[in-house]
Amino acid sequence: MDLVSIATPGDIVAIVGAGGKTSTMFALSRALAAAGRRVLTTKSTIIYRPTMAQSPSVVEVPAERWATELRRLLDERREVTVVTGSAGSDRWQGVPADRMTELREAAGADNVIVEADGARGRLLKAPADHEPAMPAGAVVVMPVVNLRAVGERISSEHVHRPELVAALLGIPVDGMIGLEHLPRVLLDESGGLKRVPAKARVWPVLAGVDAVEPSQVGALLRRLAEHPRVSGLLTANRDGQYTAMTL
Numbered sequence: 001m002d003l004v005s006i007a008t009p010g011d012i013v014a015i016v017g018a019g020g021k022t023s024t025m026f027a028l029s030r031a032l033a034a035a036g037r038r039v040l041t042t043k044s045t046i047i048y049r050p051t052m053a054q055s056p057s058v059v060e061v062p063a064e065r066w067a068t069e070l071r072r073l074l075d076e077r078r079e080v081t082v083v084t085g086s087a088g089s090d091r092w093q094g095v096p097a098d099r100m101t102e103l104r105e106a107a108g109a110d111n112v113i114v115e116a117d118g119a120r121g122r123l124l125k126a127p128a129d130h131e132p133a134m135p136a137g138a139v140v141v142m143p144v145v146n147l148r149a150v151g152e153r154i155s156s157e158h159v160h161r162p163e164l165v166a167a168l169l170g171i172p173v174d175g176m177i178g179l180e181h182l183p184r185v186l187l188d189e190s191g192g193l194k195r196v197p198a199k200a201r202v203w204p205v206l207a208g209v210d211a212v213e214p215s216q217v218g219a220l221l222r223r224l225a226e227h228p229r230v231s232g233l234l235t236a237n238r239d240g241q242y243t244a245m246t247l
Helices: 021-034 063-077 097-107 162-169 179-187 214-225
Strands: 012-017 039-043 058-060 079-083 085-088 091-093 111-115 140-146 205-207 232-236 242-246
Touching: 012 021, 012 097, 021 039, 021 079, 021 111, 021 140, 021 205, 021 232, 039 063, 039 097, 058 063, 063 079, 063 097, 097 111, 140 179, 162 179, 179 214, 205 214, 214 232
Parallel strands: 012 111, 012 140, 039 079, 039 111, 058 079, 140 205, 205 232
Antiparallel strands: 085 091, 232 242
8 A cells, every 4th residue: 555545635744763763754755745745844853964864855944934935845846854943063953843733834735744753763762751742733643663673682772761661561671672562662652652642543663574574574563453543554674665554
């Protein structure tokens, strides 16, 4: 199934978790833009400049110019990453979570896709008290895990906030991450479903699926599909090939 099925015109999409958020954001953005949508991508937290290398266009536009500059840019390019200012030599300011609906309407965008979480490049995470920076207007939420974490220890090498992941899973820090742990990371109210709006459609994302056996991936997908909040599932391999499955 095409990624376009994930978001309808007008939707704000929030991506949380670890191990593939940025790649997922731009894969979805490209698919929607190719279907004729006007798409904005951004973060509701600080943006590290190297992570935006996949964007076809990064523009710094303060809120007072959204209605003029972003409308023109979307007419020209259809797919734009927007930041609101500089936060240092290697960082930009994203868009505050409570302004995403305003951003979409001012820019005349069909969709806004937001990275609403940070993980410092790790494969797995659990949110701290202040995380995620979830847009109130999000109607699609995509929690991400990377299957390359399976078989690794809960350590700072592979996991962002290891102590929180260990507490979420009920195993010791430095314990082994198993495939059976991933549904909880993705779909627990203290994990991937934290602060998700009640009516949002949830699309869990399994990145790095070629790190485990296909039969294991199939079993995990079936387990995730049983959750009442899940509307669809997305998988991605190391080559960046995405497959969407609606339920």
